[in-house]
Amino acid sequence: MIVDLPDTTTNAINKKITAVREQAGAITLGRVLTLVVAPDHEDQLDDALEAATAASREHPCRIIVVVPVDRTADTPRLDGQLRLGGDAGAGEVVVLRIAGPLADHAASVVLPFLLPDTPVVAWWPGEAPAVPAQDPLGRLAVHRITDATACSDPLAAIKSRLSGYTPGDTDLAWSRITYWRALLAGAVDQPPYEPIESVLVSGLRHEPALDMLAGWLASRLDCEVRRAVGPLEVELTQRTQTITLSRPQEGVTATLSRTARPDALLPLARRETRDCLAEDLRRLDPDEIYHEALRGLDKVSYI
Numbered sequence: 001m002i003v004d005l006p007d008t009t010t011n012a013i014n015k016k017i018t019a020v021r022e023q024a025g026a027i028t029l030g031r032v033l034t035l036v037v038a039p040d041h042e043d044q045l046d047d048a049l050e051a052a053t054a055a056s057r058e059h060p061c062r063i064i065v066v067v068p069v070d071r072t073a074d075t076p077r078l079d080g081q082l083r084l085g086g087d088a089g090a091g092e093v094v095v096l097r098i099a100g101p102l103a104d105h106a107a108s109v110v111l112p113f114l115l116p117d118t119p120v121v122a123w124w125p126g127e128a129p130a131v132p133a134q135d136p137l138g139r140l141a142v143h144r145i146t147d148a149t150a151c152s153d154p155l156a157a158i159k160s161r162l163s164g165y166t167p168g169d170t171d172l173a174w175s176r177i178t179y180w181r182a183l184l185a186g187a188v189d190q191p192p193y194e195p196i197e198s199v200l201v202s203g204l205r206h207e208p209a210l211d212m213l214a215g216w217l218a219s220r221l222d223c224e225v226r227r228a229v230g231p232l233e234v235e236l237t238q239r240t241q242t243i244t245l246s247r248p249q250e251g252v253t254a255t256l257s258r259t260a261r262p263d264a265l266l267p268l269a270r271r272e273t274r275d276c277l278a279e280d281l282r283r284l285d286p287d288e289i290y291h292e293a294l295r296g297l298d299k300v301s302y303i
Contacts, residue, residue: 107136111158133166219296
């Protein structure tokens with residue numbers, strides 16, 4: 001069910017939510033959080049909504065999407081849209097399009113729709129504030145999610161996360177490498193248990209997940225970590241062997257190679273935004289390893 005409320009007020013939208021809920025028999029019991037989504041512009045709305053509603057099937061929540069549509073308008077305007085049932089995943093969606101002077105007061109517009117006694121998570125699917133925790137929307141949230149991959153300069157964006165870091169921050173570039181981290185850790189935790197002497201992380205230039213992977217390895221290992229542009233692979237060099245985890249850029253199967261051993265084929269598809277978002281919603285406590293990986297970026301050599 002989709003209900004449009006053009007040129008309205010927050011009070012009118014709240015009344016409509018109550019009326020539609022009573023009519024449809026939907027209740028808010030079981031909602032575990034409020035997810036506030038802040039796209040840069042209308043073009044990001046559909047993809048952000050798709051990812052948020054998919055993640056809500058694992059984490060039932062109220063999704064509030066606030067998007068500026070015309071900052072240059074002289075008159076403030078609020079257009080609301082409600083989505084319930086199949087159009088809203090396992091929760092309910094409130095889309096707030098704000099224009100004019102109202103576009104600079106997104107937090108005030110969102111505030112009346114936050115569920116009581118539930119944590120708030122803020123997600124910027126495009127460009128994010130320099131310090132998310134100090135942004136008006138970020139101040140409402142206990143957990144703040146950014147996505148350097150969607151930024152105009154992904155490498156600069158992910159490197160800037162450290163200076164703006166506050167406990168509770170994370171980036172989807174970090175959750176995109178969860179399986180890579182697990183496979184690499186498992187590969188090292190086998191004989192001959194030798195120290196890693198050098199690391200090479202290779203892949204697309206504008207893929208901040210690989211920069212995060214290099215930063216994580218640099219924070220964990222006492223060796224040189226290099227980041228290169230080339231085939232998608234990670235190479236760990238030990239005294240008597242080299243471990244390589246590689247995958248075609250558009251592939252779904254990775255190859256784990258070791259010196260003098262048969263290759264192993266492993267499932268390792270690129271993670272969709274909805275999967276990364278769902279993972280980040282599983283834990284709302286500070287991610288200290290993410291913070292250490294950000295610090296490790298300064299130790300990475302770019303070649």
